Every structure is written in structure tokens, then in C-alpha cells.
Amino acid sequence: xxxxxxxxxxxxxxxxxxxxxxxxxxxxxxxxxxxxxxxxxxxxxxxxxxxxxxxxxxxxxxxxxxxxxxxxxxxxxxxxxxxxxxxxxxxxxxxxxxxxxxxxxxxxxxxxxxxxxxxxxxxxxxxxxxxxxxxxxxxxxxxxxxxxxxxxxxxxxxxxxxxxxxxxxxxxxxxxxxxxxxxxxxxxxxxxxxxxxxxxxxxxxxxxxxxxxxxxxxxxxxxxxxxxxxxxxxxxxxxxxxxxxxxxxxxxxxxxxxxxxxxxxxxxxxxxxxxxxxxxxxxxxxxxxxxxxxxxxxxxxxx
Numbered sequence: 001x002x003x004x005x006x007x008x009x010x011x012x013x014x015x016x017x018x019x020x021x022x023x024x025x026x027x028x029x030x031x032x033x034x035x036x037x038x039x040x041x042x043x044x045x046x047x048x049x050x051x052x053x054x055x056x057x058x059x060x061x062x063x064x065x066x067x068x069x070x071x072x073x074x075x076x077x078x079x080x081x082x083x084x085x086x087x088x089x090x091x092x093x094x095x096x097x098x099x100x101x102x103x104x105x106x107x108x109x110x111x112x113x114x115x116x117x118x119x120x121x122x123x124x125x126x127x128x129x130x131x132x133x134x135x136x137x138x139x140x141x142x143x144x145x146x147x148x149x150x151x152x153x154x155x156x157x158x159x160x161x162x163x164x165x166x167x168x169x170x171x172x173x174x175x176x177x178x179x180x181x182x183x184x185x186x187x188x189x190x191x192x193x194x195x196x197x198x199x200x201x202x203x204x205x206x207x208x209x210x211x212x213x214x215x216x217x218x219x220x221x222x223x224x225x226x227x228x229x230x231x232x233x234x235x236x237x238x239x240x241x242x243x244x245x246x247x248x249x250x251x252x253x254x255x256x257x258x259x260x261x262x263x264x265x266x267x268x269x270x271x272x273x274x275x276x277x278x279x280x281x282x283x284x285x286x287x288x289x290x291x292x293x294x295x296x297x298x299x300x301x302x303x
Contacts, residue, residue, distance in 0.1 A: 007276075009241035010250050015279040017219050020207040021189065021258075021269045027202045031168065031191070031269060035260060037122075037129045038137050038166045044121055045114060045141045046156050053148060053156070056107045065100045069150065072096060104149060111142050130194050132176030136169045165260040167272075177256045179273065181227045187220065189256060189271055204271070218280040222251040223273070249277035 023031070056062050072093045079086040104110070118138045122129060147153040168191070170176025175192065182188045191202040209216050226233050237248040257272040282290040 007252075009238045009248055010252065010276050011247045011278075013249070013278050014254065014274055014276060017216075017223075017273045017275055017279075018259075019209075019216070019220075019271050019273065021204045021271055022207050023204055023269055027204060028267070028269070030199060030202050031258060031260065032165070033199075034129055034133060034168055034191070035165045037127050038133060038168065039164060041118060041121060041127075041134065041137050042141060042166065045118055045138065046144075048117055049109065049114065049141065049145050050156050052107060052109050053145075056104065056109065059103075062100075062103055065096060065103065066150070069093070069096045069100055070152075100150070109145070109149065111138070114138055114142055114145070128194065128197050128199060130170075130176050130192055132170045132172060132192075133168060136171055136176075137166075139171075140169075167260075168258040169255070170257075171255045173253055173255050177258065179227075179253050179256050181224065185224065185228070187223065187227070189258075191258065204269070206271075212285065214285070215280055215282045219275075222280070223253065223275065226251050227253075252276045 072089055076086055076089045076093070079089070115135065115138045118134050119131075121127075122134055141156070144153075144156050148156055168177070173179060178190045178192065180188055180190070187206050189204045189206075191204070193199050193201055206220075209220065211217070233250065234252075237250050240246070241248055252275065254274040254276060256274075259270045259272055261268050261270065284290055
């Protein structure tokens with residue numbers, strides 16, 4: 001699992017690399033099965049939380065505290081963070097937020113309770129899915145619920161329609177969805193199952209990359225370079241940081257998301273790999289910088 005203190009030598013920048021995956025019919029059916037379970041789970045959680053919030057929303061105390069909380073944040077935006085006025089308002093904001101949190105907890109609207117509801121749904125309906133995917137789905141729902149509880153949201157509008165195929169995400173590179181090099185030094189993505197599952201783990205490879213796609217080739221080369229000797233690379237980057245104090249662009253993969261898309265009546269599966277550091281610069285086959293306009297660069301890549 002990612003440890004902020006352990007990786008303090010890395011830069012804060014992140015970028016997402018999108019690569020297409022090869023799959024057979026068996027792997028495709030398994031990925032759709034997991035995505036379908038997430039679809040039903042997200043709808044179930046949003047309906048449950050809306051019912052719980054409806055009871056809370058009928059209380060005068062909640063409306064009074066929420067209004068006071070909003071006014072303090074609005075006043076804080078007018079002052080700088082280092083000013084005395086901002087610090088005084090910060091103390092009053094913490095007092096109001098504690099009262100608001102205690103009231104919300106009394107009605108059982110907490111992340112831990114939402115996660116228990118999600119886990120109970122999986123057990124009751126005998127759904128075969130990894131616990132990491134259940135947690136990430138709950139986190140996505142809870143992120144929207146926080147917007148409703150503390151900000152201007154009225155109700156949780158998180159409805160997944162049939163055949164939407166929600167993204168399968170695991171926010172840990174070692175559990176749920178792992179990314180490693182196989183014996184042939186090829187990047188392999190493995191979607192895991194729970195311990196007592198009747199289904200086998202899904203192994204996916206990257207689709208053959210076009211030799212003219214220099215950007216993707218550069219990104220994959222840097223990713224492979226890190227994965228070949230992870231421990232040695234981490235130690236090397238840490239030593240450089242200790243000596244110079246400059247944070248390093250390690251190109252370490254953080255986590256992987258599996259995205260299912262229907263393009264021109266053909267189902268395609270993509271891996272969105274979140275990587276530490278800035279993306280590689282794009283050059284054409286002649287070595288000239290792409291996306292350049294006059295003396296500046298265009299900060300967008302429209303595909």
C-alpha cells in the first residue's frame with residue numbers, strides 16, 4: 001500500500017497513461033461481471049444513503065449548522081491563509097464542523113457505516129468480487145455524499161444505468177489490480193479475485209504498440225525500466241534526494257483502472273495507469289517538438 005512518508009522523495013506530479021489491452025472471450029466476460037456488480041452496488045448505496053440523508057435533512061439543527069458552516073467558509077475566502085482574521089475563522093469553523101460531524105454520525109451517515117452496508121450487500125446477494133473493488137466503489141459514492149452533507153448538494157445523484165460498464169479501479173498497485181513484468185519483460189496486468197472465489201485471476205497484456213507512436217513507446221520504456229529493479233531504483237532516487245534535496249521523477253506506477261468502452265460497435269478495454277511524475281514530451285519522427293504554436297507550446301493533446 002502507498003505510504004506518503006516512505007515515498008517523500010518523489011515529486012507531487014501525476015499523469016495517467018491510457019493503453020489498450022488484449023483480451024479473450026473468457027477474460028471479457030469476467031471483466032463485465034465485476035463491472036456489473038459495481039453497477040448494482042453503486043445504485044444500492046446511493047439509494048440507502050439518500051434515505052438516511054432524508055431523515056437528517058428534516059432536522060432544524062442540521063440546517064442551522066450547515067448554514068453557519070457555509071458562511072464561515074465564505075468569509076474565509078476573503079482573507080489570506082496567514083492573516084489573523086483567517087485563523088480566528090478557522091477556530092470557529094472547527095467548532096461548527098465538530099458539531100456537524102457529531103450530528104451526522106448520530107444518523108449513521110459515516111464512511112465506515114457505508115462500507116459495512118456495501119460489504120453486507122455483497123454477502124447477502126452472494127456476489128463474488130474482490131474487497132478492494134467494493135472499497136473503491138464505496139469511496140466514489142462517499143465522495144459525492146460529502147458534497148451533499150457539507151456543501152450545496154441537495155441529493156446524491158449517482159445512478160449507474162444498465163450497460164454503462166463502470167470503471168474497475170483499485171487504489172493499490174499490489175492488491176486488486178496489479179502491474180508487473182512477466183518472464184519476457186512484457187507488462188502484464190492481473191485482476192485478482194477473492195480467496196475462496198470460484199473464478200480464476202484475469203491476466204491481460206498490452207495490445208501491440210504502433211512503432212510510430214513515439215510518446216507511448218517512451219512511456220512504456222520508462223515504466224519497464226522502473227519495474228525491472230524496483231528496490232534498487234527506489235534506493236537510488238532516495239539517495240539522490242537525501243544528497244541534493246531535489247524531489248525525483250521516479251515514473252513509479254501508483255494504481256491501475258480498467259475502463260470498458262464501446263467504440264464503433266466494438267468493445268474495447270483500456271488500462272488507465274496513474275504514474276508518478278510528468279508525462280514525456282511528444283516529438284515527431286524527425287525529432288521536432290509536437291503541439292507547438294509560434295514560440296510556445298499548446299498545453300493540450302486532443303485525440
